[in-house]
Amino acid sequence: xxxxxxGVGYTxxxxxxxxxxxxxxxxxxxxxAYEDAGVNPRKDIGSFITAAEDYYEGYSxxxxxxxxxxxxxxxxxxxxxGDGLLGLITGAMQIETGVFDVVAVEAHSKASDILTLExxxxxxxxxxxxxxxxxxxxxxxxxEMRRFMHETKTSREQCAEVVVKNRRNAIDNPAAVYPAxxxxxxxxxxxxxxxxxxxxxxxxxxDGTYVIxxxxxxxxxxxxxKPIWMKGLGWCxxxxxxxxxxxxxxxxxxxxxxxxxxxAGITNPRKQIDFAEVDDWFSYKELQHIAAxxxxxKRKAGKLLQKGSFNRDGQTPVNVSGGRFGVGNxxxxxxxxxxxECVLQLRSEAGKRQIKDATTAVAQSWRGVPTGTxxxxxxxxxx
Amino acid sequence: MSEKFKEFPGTPLSSRDIKSGKVLTFKWxxxxxxxxxxxxxxxxxxxxxxxxxxxxxxCRECSRVLVPPRMFCEQxxxxxxEWVFVKNTGRINTFSLSYLDADARRIKTPIxxxxxxxxxxxxxxxxxxxLGNVDPKRIHIGMRVRAVWKPAKQREGSITDIxxxxxx
Ligand SMILES: [Zn+2]
Numbered sequence: 001x002x003x004x005x006x007g008v009g010y011t012x013x014x015x016x017x018x019x020x021x022x023x024x025x026x027x028x029x030x031x032x033a034y035e036d037a038g039v040n041p042r043k044d045i046g047s048f049i050t051a052a053e054d055y056y057e058g059y060s061x062x063x064x065x066x067x068x069x070x071x072x073x074x075x076x077x078x079x080x081x082g083d084g085l086l087g088l089i090t091g092a093m094q095i096e097t098g099v100f101d102v103v104a105v106e107a108h109s110k111a112s113d114i115l116t117l118e119x120x121x122x123x124x125x126x127x128x129x130x131x132x133x134x135x136x137x138x139x140x141x142x143x144e145m146r147r148f149m150h151e152t153k154t155s156r157e158q159c160a161e162v163v164v165k166n167r168r169n170a171i172d173n174p175a176a177v178y179p180a181x182x183x184x185x186x187x188x189x190x191x192x193x194x195x196x197x198x199x200x201x202x203x204x205x206x207d208g209t210y211v212i213x214x215x216x217x218x219x220x221x222x223x224x225x226k227p228i229w230m231k232g233l234g235w236c237x238x239x240x241x242x243x244x245x246x247x248x249x250x251x252x253x254x255x256x257x258x259x260x261x262x263x264a265g266i267t268n269p270r271k272q273i274d275f276a277e278v279d280d281w282f283s284y285k286e287l288q289h290i291a292a293x294x295x296x297x298k299r300k301a302g303k304l305l306q307k308g309s310f311n312r313d314g315q316t317p318v319n320v321s322g323g324r325f326g327v328g329n330x331x332x333x334x335x336x337x338x339x340x341e342c343v344l345q346l347r348s349e350a351g352k353r354q355i356k357d358a359t360t361a362v363a364q365s366w367r368g369v370p371t372g373t374x375x376x377x378x379x380x381x382x383x
Numbered sequence: 384m385s386e387k388f389k390e391f392p393g394t395p396l397s398s399r400d401i402k403s404g405k406v407l408t409f410k411w412x413x414x415x416x417x418x419x420x421x422x423x424x425x426x427x428x429x430x431x432x433x434x435x436x437x438x439x440x441x442c443r444e445c446s447r448v449l450v451p452p453r454m455f456c457e458q459x460x461x462x463x464x465e466w467v468f469v470k471n472t473g474r475i476n477t478f479s480l481s482y483l484d485a486d487a488r489r490i491k492t493p494i495x496x497x498x499x500x501x502x503x504x505x506x507x508x509x510x511x512x513x514l515g516n517v518d519p520k521r522i523h524i525g526m527r528v529r530a531v532w533k534p535a536k537q538r539e540g541s542i543t544d545i546x547x548x549x550x551x
Contacts, residue, residue: 017420021419024454024455027462041460055415067457068453068455069455069457073458110420112420113417115416119413119414119415
């Protein structure tokens with residue numbers, strides 16, 4: 001059995017949302033998703049999943065605060081302490097059990113409510129060994145970027161090109177908050193955060209909410225003219241030890257991809273994957289993730305990106321949506337922003353940024369510093 | 384099983400050992416600060432508390448009046464339709480007397496906490512608040528109570544703009 005995405009709903013992404021609560025945003029996205037799927041949550045949806053991290057929300061046991069606005073009161077509800085893609089994978093597995101036909105998955109960012117985001121990130125570090133340096137948590141990205149550049153002979157300019165590309169891509173995405181025409185020099189000349197990382201190598205936060213409706217194969221065919229099939233799924237965590245990590249490559253993506261590609265029958269990703277939406281929290285992360293997904297030779301991501309291979313009209317377009325750089329960094333919800341872009345493209349509903357004749361896409365996620373955790377999903381409009 | 388042993392082998396730990404640093408621990412105080420957007424529903428609710436009034440939202444489909452207000456009805460899964468003021472009187476649904484304060488310190492005078500079904504809201508819908516000006520022994524389920532407000536100038540758009548609820 002293959003599980004399909006049969007409905008998507010989302011709010012505008014904005015840099016801040018002082019007018020609505022997270023509950024009101026979730027209600028809006030949920031209404032849109034259920035309308036898109038043609039389902040009534042009070043009757044047709046068997047289970048509801050929210051991907052949320054309690055510390056980003058500022059509530060412990062955040063599960064308790066989600067049922068009302070999803071139409072999930074008195075129904076099976078859980079949160080997944082991971083990114084939106086892990087929520088989606090969990091939903092697919094719930095359907096695979098045969099217990100549920102239809103499952104709704106939600107993820108949101110209300111980053112503008114968090115006053116001490118850097119401290120929340122530091123709180124994710126090992127308390128005994130890694131919190132004592134009084135440095136902003138992005139120093140971990142600096143360590144990783146340096147080693148990655150060293151091992152792959154990637155240049156600062158090549159990393160900067162990621163930012164230029166994604167913010168340019170966002171110009172054609174009406175949902176994006178940070179579209180811009182900038183240059184490599186603009187990125188290189190912005191203030192240093194943690195060498196070699198500059199301010200412009202870091203994506204900017206935003207608020208937004210996504211709800212995605214999943215259905216079993218049988219149900220999906222009834223509900224939707226354009227079901228998007230979840231052909232391959234994988235997730236993986238690297239060691240938490242910052243003292244002994246493979247800094248140069250993202251092992252978690254590599255292993256998650258192996259699983260997902262095997263399930264989907266992808267043996268030659270460069271040929272079989274038409275486009276990708278990958279995590280780009282920091283500029284160099286996109287290059288790491290492109291390579292780990294097998295979309296180019298191991299050390300060539302930077303060079304090929306510079307040549308335009310991952311542009312919208314390139315060999316394998318990457319982050320046509322604009323990614324975290326262009327759309328905005330939505331914490332755990334960026335993973336569903338990636339999935340949304342894949343769905344819109346595969347349904348031929350991506351407007352000005354539509355990629356022609358795409359049938360198969362890959363969405364990939366990462367949970368940010370200091371984690372080594374992420375997911376991969378292969379999505380297709382062909383069963 | 385442990386009853387069989389009169390003495391346990393080994394060196395017992397005392398609180399003095401811990402205080403003098405013989406037992407290694409690592410302390411950390413998280414700096415987690417948030418400013419939650421109240422949004423449309425809670426925003427109006429707090430604004431009206433400042434005005435000395437309690438407001439709810441009505442769902443026309445199920446005819447319920449929701450307090451605190453919500454912009455959607457969780458049972459019908461549709462937007463709620465109109466703002467409705469409810470009375471600042473009601474009836475105790477359930478109550479408890481807390482003999483511990485928020486920091487788990489034992490207190491002599493218990494804090495009476497109650498859920499109060501509000502007059503004008505739907506059955507089983509109301510407010511969670513403190514009781515005051517009442518002999519704890521007299522509090523009972525079904526007791527009629529009313530809100531005691533702070534003076535208008537001291538109100539700031541908070542649930543504590545109501546000082547407590549007292550028997551009518
Ligand atoms: Zn209703």
